[in-house]
Amino acid sequence: MKKIGFTLLLLASINFAHAEPVPASIxxxxxxxxxxxxxxxxxxxxxxxxxxxxxxxxxxxVVNNVCTSLILEPGSWGNTDFRRIEVVNSFGAQGRVFTGGAAECRAIGKLNMDQVNQEFLPEHTSLWSAPSN
Known part of the structure; x- marks a missing residue:
């Protein structure tokens, strides 16, 4: 009986990831x-x-389109407050990560495309790597 109680306690303490609805504008x-x-x-x-x-x-x-959703429809994200955008290939083995959210998207909205692609994105980008098992 103690093993069952311990197992239930252990399961209750695990922080499960919770998927949220993606804002319609995104x-x-x-x-x-x-x-x-x-x-x-x-x-x-x-x-x-x-x-x-x-x-x-x-x-x-992808990053520009996500940010455009906020710029064109302010408030469209509601309570959504992500801090990174992961863009991953179809195999889940390769991709890139944008570190940022609404504040960074607003900053992108004030720049021209050359500034975004040559200065802003490189500063906020890292290579994505699949989580190890």
């Missing part, structure tokens, strides 16, 4: 792209591409 901006899935979990917006490789151009397009 889904609308990403719709024209070749997207496999978009999932918002805690503070991460993960965009799974339907492509074997995430290039810099694809990554920049």
């Amino acid at each position: 889904a609308k901006q990403l719709k024209p792209l070749d997207i496999k899935a978009v999932v918002l979990t805690n503070d991460v917006l993960r965009v799974d591409m339907n492509r074997p490789r995430v290039t810099e151009d694809i990554y920049a397009t």
Whole structure:
């Protein structure tokens, strides 16, 4: 009986990831792209591409489209407050990560495309690596 109680206590203490609905404005901006899935979990917006490789151009397009959703429809994100955007290939093996959320998207909105792609994105980008088991 003690083992069952301990197991239940252990399961109750595990912090399960909770997927949240993706704001409609983000889904609308990403719709024209070749997207496999978009999932918002805690503070991460993960965009799974339907492509074997995430290039810099694809990554920049996804980040710009997500940020455009906030710029064109202020307040459209509601209580959504992610802190990173993961853009991952169809195999989940390669991708890029944008460290930022609403504040960084507002900053992008004040820059021209060259400034975004040559200065801002490189400062906020890292390579994505699959979590180890």
